[in-house]
Amino acid sequence: MQITQFLRRAVQTHGDGIATRMGERSQSWHQFADRAARLAGAMQGLGLQRGDRVGILALNSDRYLEAFFGLATAGVIFVPINTRLAPPEIVFWLADSGCAGVLVDDAFAPVLASIRPQTPELRHVVHIGDGPTPDGMLAYEDLLAAAAPAADAGAGGSDIVGIFYTGGTTGRSKGVMLSHDNIVGNALNMLKEVPVEASSCYIHAAPMFHIADGAMTFLMTAYGASHRFLARFDPVAMMQLVARERVTHSLIVPTMINMLVNHPELAAHDMSSLAWMLFGASPMPEALLRRALATLPGTKFMQAYGQSEASPCLTLMPPQFLALEGPHAGRLKSAGLGLAGLDIAILDEDDREVPRGTVGEVCARGNVVMQGYWKQPELTAQALRNGWLHTGDGGTMDADGFIYIVDRVKDMIITGGENVYSAEVEEALYSHPAVAECAVIGVPDAQWGERVHAVVRFKPEREASEAELIAHCRARIAGYKLPRSVSVTAEALPLSGAGKILKTELRKPFWAGHSRGVA
């Protein structure tokens, strides 16, 4: 299979339907397919070959969607780049993946220009913004106008179509290689659960660089549904777009739902078209779900659980089970049931299935399991050992197959839908000359679900203020990864028998009365 088959299907069944609309710009699936084919032709004209990598560093837009399909048509692997990264991280992603080109919009043209000297492999920078094209960059519309539409280069099946970077527990991001079959498989798995028609309209409200938004991108396209775009999430902008464009489907994180349903302007906008709201990254607190159901009575909420390594969706919670009352109540904390194209199981340390209700690691096999980590055969072998994708999440399964995520085996914090690997933050803190020992943990936060918290012990006769430590980190890692709070201890941090810092002990005082989970 090929992800481009979804575009062909959209053209075949709804060629004159609106593919994308953004601001004043609108195009049919016929037009969209022509532009994607021209982008493929332009890439080939630049000398890019099947299997080469091209980054995308941009806010959400119709151009982003064109890039997915245009690059895939040429057999070029796309590398969506997190827009919140610090410049050194962008350099690392581009260099690690060996990007020969990058597409960049107005918001990121300046930073790209500034780091370009550090990315010698980057031969082509294509400007997909609306403003004037900066010096040294190629203008997207000029490229498309000059290019001949290219035929599909034939990449498909287990060929890599995209590399999605995820935080690394060793302090470095690693590139999750997803194949055409992976991404098509995710769409097929989800289509049973998420009703989609050609009349559906999807809003890209979560960032398109993240495969979570990608979970919906491709299945929507397969059915010729229409796409709308928020350059970046903003609750009022979302309300306006939903009301004006009669948006039917969205996928956001509980933090965003929180901003939406508690916003004073919500009642002023007609949200009645919004039939489906998927949410991921963390479960919805009961108070928030109550509020959401009350303020958006026409919307069905559906929890999704997964990770980039699973393209991304492993489970979905059918909306009838996301109930406060009635026969299906009591499962609010569940991430739902495994999808049809995969096996999901809770395994012990020897990869044997544990009894129902017992905590183990959530593991999966099937059509959505990544091809591996880019240039990381050892990490790949570790993650995929014994034929199972090991998610790093601790969980249980009940008698009816519902999955509950109880803890993350990987040392990771999910804050506002973004994954922050503690090790990466700790590395930044440790680089401060005053820090003797530190541990970074997630602590409950009403707005972000969790926030990044650092516990620090200083070297003898040394110390630093909270603001100073955070400023030190800011030069090294993305803003969303920065500690939001710091506590200082004079004691050595508690260690496990194996000599690892016992983060469970550090978390305890913060989490009393809270439920922590990923889902």
Added chain:
Amino acid sequence: MQITQFLRRAVQTHGDGIATRMGERSQSWHQFADRAARLAGAMQGLGLQRGDRVGILALNSDRYLEAFFGLATAGVIFVPINTRLAPPEIVFWLADSGCAGVLVDDAFAPVLASIRPQTPELRHVVHIGDGPTPDGMLAYEDLLAAAAPAADAGAGGSDIVGIFYTGGTTGRSKGVMLSHDNIVGNALNMLKEVPVEASSCYIHAAPMFHIADGAMTFLMTAYGASHRFLARFDPVAMMQLVARERVTHSLIVPTMINMLVNHPELAAHDMSSLAWMLFGASPMPEALLRRALATLPGTKFMQAYGQSEASPCLTLMPPQFLALEGPHAGRLKSAGLGLAGLDIAILDEDDREVPRGTVGEVCARGNVVMQGYWKQPELTAQALRNGWLHTGDGGTMDADGFIYIVDRVKDMIITGGENVYSAEVEEALYSHPAVAECAVIGVPDAQWGERVHAVVRFKPEREASEAELIAHCRARIAGYKLPRSVSVTAEALPLSGAGKILKTELRKPFWAGHSRGVA
């Protein structure tokens, strides 16, 4: 992926639900999975290895379903055998596929015993009937009771899970090799279109040896839906079973629908549970559809089009388009839209896409395309040339992507849902000493859609009666393939420039005022 993952999902999510009920026999998914694992263990105990073949020659039953999953668990390839074959054809299927074993029920134990001397490779015959086990056969229940449940042998992905024989244009059946991914892919493609829940109940009314019934078998299992069985199709038995078991889903052919909706007893049975009726093999004549909609007002009808080589489904016609009136009327003859996991296209002789509305060959790529014909690399290369499955069916596509089948490029007749390849019947006729020249064509038939008709020219001074010709064929080919009528001509049959018999000319007088198609 593995087809066994569907069984694991059923156990995981609805382990105590009723998997199968047949007569007095009923079992949960837990019990079913245990029996399937024991069957796998028994097969291994008999020395069968991954990749070995085992035939199934039986009427529909719960044992048939166990066989699919038990054999797949052991990595043994199942070979479902058409129950209407003549003994020499059964010998050919078993020998061609190299079956080391066969499962046989009461109905076919005698014929199997009679042909066994001709099948030296057949080491094990397992009796899955309810009557006493014949001499020389192994009793199914004894085998299961003695076997330890086997773990899944790990066959999956592109490994062959089943060989489904289909008529051969060269007069011999050929084995369509379907992989685990093919059959799982078909289920995933269809799940978007056919609503299925754990509370659904599917009746195996069409023969289980045919992959058409298999289209529903596996997706139903994935969602823990319940299975019921008609040993062989009978309209009254179907009505009784639907009413008693509250059956919700079926897949049959228009000939069977015809028998059902025109049956005087229909009104005496409560058919209100039957929400979904899929039908394949041929389109429903408008008069029949009117009758069906009137007599089964609570049932949604959905046309499916495909072939064994496509695991089997290529298109589905959403029920809202199968309308006599309203905005979606006028598409009764359409086979529907291509499914999401595949590309469908109408290609010319050079495999270039033709303009919409132009007749070409229906071709497909994607997750359901067979792995090839068993031991027929040349036929495989021909069918799958240029990366496309060539269905052999002529068709068009309209502006909205709807497929219309206008003719069969392959010389094949579909009668009562069974494919009859003309060449095979002609070979039988040609073996009669009086026949100089013959051509076998499909002609319209009110009951069977098409019936097999032979046009014969005798040798000088020789002739034979219609009854004699049919009796001659009966010893050689299955009953459903026999000519139902014969016309004799003194003229040489009309030939094309290339020297082929012009069957279009022969068909013309029969088809005036009729529409011929497969869909």
